[in-house]
Amino acid sequence: MKLNGWFCLKLTLTACDVLFMHNNTLNTLAYEACPQCDLLLKSAAVAVGIKAHCPRCGCQLYRPRHYSVERTFALSLTGLILFIPVNLLPLVGILVLGNAQEASLWSGVSTLYAEGLWGVAILVFLSSMAFPFLKISLSLLVSGHLYFDKPNRYLKVWLRTLQHLDEWAMLEVYTLGIIVACVKLASRTELKFGLGLAAFIALLLVIVMLTSSLDEHLFWQRIAALNKQ
Amino acid sequence: MSFSNKKSALKQGLIRCHHCGCIVQLPVNALHSKHLEPCPRCDGQLHIRLPNSFQRTAALLCSAFILYIPANVFPIMIVTKFGVPEHHTIISGIISLINSGMVPIATLVFIASVLVPLIKMLGLAILLWAVRHRWQRNMRVLTLVYRIIAFVGRWSMLDIFMISILVSIVSSEALEQVLAGPAATAFAGVVVLTMLATNSFDPRLLWDRLRVQ
Numbered sequence: 001m002k003l004n005g006w007f008c009l010k011l012t013l014t015a016c017d018v019l020f021m022h023n024n025t026l027n028t029l030a031y032e033a034c035p036q037c038d039l040l041l042k043s044a045a046v047a048v049g050i051k052a053h054c055p056r057c058g059c060q061l062y063r064p065r066h067y068s069v070e071r072t073f074a075l076s077l078t079g080l081i082l083f084i085p086v087n088l089l090p091l092v093g094i095l096v097l098g099n100a101q102e103a104s105l106w107s108g109v110s111t112l113y114a115e116g117l118w119g120v121a122i123l124v125f126l127s128s129m130a131f132p133f134l135k136i137s138l139s140l141l142v143s144g145h146l147y148f149d150k151p152n153r154y155l156k157v158w159l160r161t162l163q164h165l166d167e168w169a170m171l172e173v174y175t176l177g178i179i180v181a182c183v184k185l186a187s188r189t190e191l192k193f194g195l196g197l198a199a200f201i202a203l204l205l206v207i208v209m210l211t212s213s214l215d216e217h218l219f220w221q222r223i224a225a226l227n228k229q
Numbered sequence: 230m231s232f233s234n235k236k237s238a239l240k241q242g243l244i245r246c247h248h249c250g251c252i253v254q255l256p257v258n259a260l261h262s263k264h265l266e267p268c269p270r271c272d273g274q275l276h277i278r279l280p281n282s283f284q285r286t287a288a289l290l291c292s293a294f295i296l297y298i299p300a301n302v303f304p305i306m307i308v309t310k311f312g313v314p315e316h317h318t319i320i321s322g323i324i325s326l327i328n329s330g331m332v333p334i335a336t337l338v339f340i341a342s343v344l345v346p347l348i349k350m351l352g353l354a355i356l357l358w359a360v361r362h363r364w365q366r367n368m369r370v371l372t373l374v375y376r377i378i379a380f381v382g383r384w385s386m387l388d389i390f391m392i393s394i395l396v397s398i399v400s401s402e403a404l405e406q407v408l409a410g411p412a413a414t415a416f417a418g419v420v421v422l423t424m425l426a427t428n429s430f431d432p433r434l435l436w437d438r439l440r441v442q
C-alpha cells in the first residue's frame with residue numbers, strides 16, 4: 001500500500017492462480033479479474049478511502065465510498081427535483097432591441113430540429129435531457145430499493161442499464177458548451193442569466209457527486225444478497 | 230515483469246461478467262460455443278471477450294475517419310450578420326476566436342473538437358494495429374492509451390452543445406442569425422462513432438496475445 005496523491009491510499013491487489021477445492025468446486029467470490037487485462041486477482045476487503053488497483057495494467061478496480069446507498073438515494077432524489085426547474089426555466093438570454101431572447105435545454109433541440117438537423121437534435125436531446133433523466137431515475141430506483149431492503153426482480157436490469165448509459169449522459173460537457181457560448185456572446189451583447197442556470201449548476205454538482213457516490217461493486221453485492229432472502 | 234508466470238482468468242477457465250464484474254466458471258468445452266448461460270448474479274449475457282471486438286471497432290473507426298473529412302470541410306456554423314452570411318468551419322471558427330482575442334476559449338475548443346477526435350482515432354488505430362500484429366511490449370502504456378481514449382471521448386460534444394445554445398439564442402432575423410451547418414451532423418457522427426468504437430474495443434485482446442514465458 002502506498003500513498004497516492006494527497007488524500008487517497010492505493011492498494012494493489014495480488015495476482016494469483018486458481019485453486020480448486022477438494023470436491024473440484026470453486027469459490028468464485030475469492031477471486032477478481034481485471035476488466036482491462038484479465039489478470040486473475042485475489043479478492044480483498046478494501047476499506048473506504050482506498051483505491052484498489054490491478055498490479056499488471058494499473059487499472060482502478062474499485063473504490064469504496066462512505067454510505068454509498070444512502071448518499072446515492074439522497075442525491076438522486078435531489079437531482080430528480082432539480083430536473084424540473086432546469087427543464088422549464090431558461091438558462092441564458094440576451095437582449096435584442098429591448099426584448100429578451102432566451103435559450104433553454106429544449107429550445108436548442110427544437111431549433112436544431114426545425115432547421116432540419118434532426119440527427120444532431122436527437123443526439124443533443126438524448127445526451128442532455130433523456131439520458132441524464134434516465135440516469136437519475138434509475139439511480140433513485142436502485143438505491144431506493146436497496147435503502148428500504150425491498151427486493152425487486154427488475155433491480156438487475158435497472159443497474160445494468162444504468163451502467164451502460166452512464167457515459168451518454170453528458171451534462172458536464174453541456175456546461176462547458178454553455179460557458180463557451182456565453183464567452184462568444186458576451187463580446188457582442190449583454191448576457192442575462194436566468195434562474196434556470198442556477199438550477200442547472202446545482203443539478204450538475206448533484207450528478208457529479210452521484211456518479212462518484214454510486215459504488216457498483218457494493219450495489220451488485222447488495223442486490224445479490226437481497227435476492228437470496 | 231514478474232507477472233509473466235501469472236495467467237489470465239480465461240486461461241484458468243474463469244470469465245469475468247462485464248456487467249457486474251463477478252467471476253464465473255467457464256463450462257467445459259464452452260470456449261468455442263457461441264452461447265453462454267447468463268450471469269448468475271446479474272442475468273446479463275456473458276461473453277468470453279466482447280463479441281467481434283476487432284471487426285466492430287475497425288468498422289466503426291473507418292466510418293468515423295470518413296465522416297471526419299466532411300466534418301472539417303463543410304461549415305459547422307453559418308452566422309448571418311445584416312443579411313451577409315459568413316460560413317465557419319471548425320478550424321475557421323477557432324481562428325476567428327483567436328482573432329477576437331479569446332485565446333483560452335479558442336484553446337478549449339481546439340482541444341475538444343480537433344485534438345480529442347484525432348487522438349481518439351489515432352489511438353484506436355494504434356490499439357487495433359497492436360492487437361493485429363501481436364505486439365509484445367509496452368502493454369501497460371497501450372492499456373493507458375485505451376483508458377485515456379475512453380475518458381476523453383465524450384468531451385468533443387462541446388462544439389455541438391455550444392451550437393445548440395447559439396442557434397436558439399441568436400435568431401433575430403433582422404440583425405444576426407446563427408444556423409448550424411451540415412458539418413454539425415458529420416461531426417456529431419464522428420463523436421458517436423468513435424465512442425461506440427471505444428466501447429466495442431476489448432483491451433484484454435492486447436494481453437491475450439502476450440506470450441507467457
Ligand SMILES: [Zn+2]
Nearest residue numbers: 034037054057
Ligand atoms: Zn489489469
Ligand SMILES: [Zn+2]
Nearest residue numbers: 246249268271
Ligand atoms: Zn454479471
